Amino acid sequence: MPVYSDKVMDHFMHPRNVGEIENPDGVGEVGNPVCGDMMTFYIKVKDNKLADVKFKTFGCGAAIAVSSMVSEMAMGKTLEEAQKITPEMVANELEGLPKQKFHCSNLGAQALNKAIDDYLIKQGMLKADESKCCPFCNHEEEEGSNSICAPCHVNVKKEEKA
Amino acid sequence: MRKVYLDHSAATPLLPAVKEAMLPFLGDSFGNPLSLHDWGDPAREAVEQAREQVAALLGAGSPDEVIFTSSGTESNNFAIKGLASALQSKGKHIIISAIEHFSVMNSARSLEKMGFQLTLVPVDKDGLVNPEDIRQNLRDGTILVSVMHANGEVGAIQPIKEISAITRERKVLLHTDAVATCGNLPIDVTDLGVDSLSLAGNQFYGPKGGAALWVKKGVRIIPLLDGGIQEGGRRAGTEDVAAIVGLGKAAEIAAGDIVGRMNKLIPMRDSLIKGLTTQIGHVILTGHPQKRLPGHASFCVEFIEGESMLMLLNSQGIAVSSGSSCTSRALKASHVLIAMGYNHEIAQGSLLFTLGIENSADDVDYVLESMPSIVDRLRQMSPLYSKYIKTNKGGLSNAGL
Numbered sequence: 278m279p280v281y282s283d284k285v286m287d288h289f290m291h292p293r294n295v296g297e298i299e300n301p302d303g304v305g306e307v308g309n310p311v312c313g314d315m316m317t318f319y320i321k322v323k324d325n326k327l328a329d330v331k332f333k334t335f336g337c338g339a340a341i342a343v344s345s346m347v348s349e350m351a352m353g354k355t356l357e358e359a360q361k362i363t364p365e366m367v368a369n370e371l372e373g374l375p376k377q378k379f380h381c382s383n384l385g386a387q388a389l390n391k392a393i394d395d396y397l398i399k400q401g402m403l404k405a406d407e408s409k410c411c412p413f414c415n416h417e418e419e420e421g422s423n424s425i426c427a428p429c430h431v432n433v434k435k436e437e438k439a
Numbered sequence: 440m441r442k443v444y445l446d447h448s449a450a451t452p453l454l455p456a457v458k459e460a461m462l463p464f465l466g467d468s469f470g471n472p473l474s475l476h477d478w479g480d481p482a483r484e485a486v487e488q489a490r491e492q493v494a495a496l497l498g499a500g501s502p503d504e505v506i507f508t509s510s511g512t513e514s515n516n517f518a519i520k521g522l523a524s525a526l527q528s529k530g531k532h533i534i535i536s537a538i539e540h541f542s543v544m545n546s547a548r549s550l551e552k553m554g555f556q557l558t559l560v561p562v563d564k565d566g567l568v569n570p571e572d573i574r575q576n577l578r579d580g581t582i583l584v585s586v587m588h589a590n591g592e593v594g595a596i597q598p599i600k601e602i603s604a605i606t607r608e609r610k611v612l613l614h615t616d617a618v619a620t621c622g623n624l625p626i627d628v629t630d631l632g633v634d635s636l637s638l639a640g641n642q643f644y645g646p647k648g649g650a651a652l653w654v655k656k657g658v659r660i661i662p663l664l665d666g667g668i669q670e671g672g673r674r675a676g677t678e679d680v681a682a683i684v685g686l687g688k689a690a691e692i693a694a695g696d697i698v699g700r701m702n703k704l705i706p707m708r709d710s711l712i713k714g715l716t717t718q719i720g721h722v723i724l725t726g727h728p729q730k731r732l733p734g735h736a737s738f739c740v741e742f743i744e745g746e747s748m749l750m751l752l753n754s755q756g757i758a759v760s761s762g763s764s765c766t767s768r769a770l771k772a773s774h775v776l777i778a779m780g781y782n783h784e785i786a787q788g789s790l791l792f793t794l795g796i797e798n799s800a801d802d803v804d805y806v807l808e809s810m811p812s813i814v815d816r817l818r819q820m821s822p823l824y825s826k827y828i829k830t831n832k833g834g835l836s837n838a839g840l
Binding site: 289295297316 | 742743744746747750754763772782783784787819820821822823824825
């Protein structure tokens with residue numbers, strides 16, 4: 278059985294919305310080459326809606342497919358709707374991701390969210406807020422958590438030591 | 440679509456003559472080699488013939504020095520744990536190289552948890568161990584040194600003879616994991632000067648499941664598997680006769696053809712290396728350029744990631760492997776490339792082509808035609824590449840080399 282679903286392969290072989298936006302309204306960059314995946318999302322906002330979404334991704338097949346899928350899911354949505362895109366939704370739209378690759382899908386939604394935050398900060402609608410994040414996905418670590426990044430299923434402490 | 444298999448370090452195709460030799464033992468000759476009747480006799484004879492064939496490939500003094508196992512991994516576990524256990528009253532210090540296969544590395548780590556001390560000796564940027572580093576780390580209580588004959592990921596052939604000169608002088612045992620080399624490079628265990636050596640048939644056109652550990656006569660080893668008297672009591676369990684027969688036949692064929700194989704593979708390897716490093720920018724050959732396995736061409740392609748290259752090559756019918764985090768189930772970059780001094784970003788672009796005797800120069804040409812557009816396509820998608828283009832930063836300029 279192949280590792281990836283047909284949907285993942287389709288988005289990997291034919292990624293949608295690859296590229297950069299000149300003078301973007303927001304940019305979100307997440308990831309770390311330690312884990313192997315990095316994504317940059319660029320957005321253009323018009324009337325509180327995502328008029329354009331583009332991405333550049335360094336990473337595995339899943340990471341590229343996830344970026345493509347997130348860009349497609351977000352396009353045309355209001356900022357509030359786009360912020361509600363979760364890793365689970367992305368994985369479901371892709372007809373599943375291998376368990377050990379699941380953290381990649383988190384990166385996509387996170388990068389988009391970061392781009393939206395960037396836009397909101399620039400508009401003065403959000404305070405710049407340095408979040409303490411898992412080194413792999415920039416997801417905020419829950420206080421008192423057992424140092425497992427929930428969306429990534431990565432043991433943050435252990436990985437950091439390695 | 441054209442199909443080109445260039446992943447011989449993962450598995451080699453079974454030679455037809457090997458398959459033919461195995462078939463009777465998957466059919467009518469199903470007897471147990473331990474049985475003292477007409478069903479057992481041919482099985483026993485076949486296993487003993489295979490033992491002679493493997494011994495001959497290694498230049499071993501006696502066939503009894505060959506112990507059949509199920510895999511290179513088992514052979515390495517057996518050697519590291521079995522030799523260390525036998526010697527633990529003399530000392531508990533073990534030295535291995537930093538680029539050993541996980542079957543050696545994790546066996547040594549397991550012993551460390553049980554109270555042994557472990558030293559990892561480094562490698563240089565070409566992936567080579569400096570024998571002097573072994574000498575400097577030997578101490579009272581060092582009982583075992585293990586350095587692989589060649590690394591399967593970067594192809595570098597280690598100076599085992601120089602290392603064994605040191606270990607013999609200090610009367611410390613030396614194990615070598617020759618899984619990548621056996622059947623692909625001439626091996627003479629006496630000349631190498633080692634005390635034990637692992638090999639696996641699936642690396643030289645034999646079956647999976649047929650592997651062996653050679654242990655020099657007089658060297659004590661504690662079994663991993665306790666049970667019956669198979670393999671002289673050193674490896675209990677009913678023999679996988681068909682796999683052992685296949686291993687023996689593959690060894691016999693390799694012994695007669697090893698130079699011919701090398702002469703075929705080395706020119707293909709070198710034209711692949713030359714083609715990829717000259718036709719595409721920012722492609723780094725990993726491992727020593729000359730001291731490397733005959734069919735082995737390994738690279739780091741900057742700014743892009745190995746698995747996505749692997750998948751695009753597969754979509755064009757080309758099978759390769761990679762040491763990137765994404766390719767590994769553990770999601771960690773190759774410990775071999777990190778030990779050689781590459782940073783994580785560069786190591787993620789690892790790509791490994793391993794040629795075999797059924798490949799042709801046309802296969803190499805096909806790869807050279809396919810690769811540039813695949814690399815370009817992924818670089819156009821890569822945030823690291825656009826940063827590099829805009830700022831001239833990234834890639835090897837900050838790779839620490």
